[in-house]
C-alpha cells in the first residue's frame with residue numbers, strides 16, 4: 001500500500017522485469033528511482049522479488065553496498081518498487097576509470 005505520491009519525471013532505462021523512471025516524492029521532494037514491473041510478469045515472481053528485497057532491507061545499505069529499497073506498492077495492478085536514485089551504473093563507473101582494475105575490501 002503506497003504511503004507516498006510520486007511524480008514521474010523521466011524514463012531511465014529498462015531491465016528484464018520492468019521499466020525504471022526518475023521520480024520525485026511529491027511531499028518530500030526526494031528524487032527516487034521507480035521500477036514498475038511489466039504487465040506480463042507473474043504475480044509470484046514479483047512477490048518473490050519483493051520478499052528478497054525486504055530481507056535485504058534489513059541489512060545496512062551503506063556498509064553492505066546494496067541499493068536502498070524504500071517501499072513497494074501496487075498501481076493499477078502493476079507492482080512498483082521505489083529505490084534510492086543512483087547516478088552511475090557499473091558499466092559507466094568502469095568506463096569512467098578507463099577500465100582500470102580497482103582494489104576492493
Ligand SMILES: Nc1ncnc2c1ncn2[C@@H]1O[C@H](COP(=O)(O)OP(=O)(O)OP(=O)(O)O)[C@@H](O)[C@H]1O
Pocket residue numbers: 012013014015016017018019020033035067083084085086087089
Ligand atoms: N536505483 C536506480 N537509480 C538510477 N538508475 C537506475 C536505478 N535502478 C535502475 N536504474 C536504471 O534502469 C536500468 C534498468 O534497471 P533494472 O534494475 O531494471 O536492470 P536489470 O538489472 O538489467 O534488470 P532486471 O533486474 O529486471 O533483470 C538500469 O540500467 C539503470 O540505467
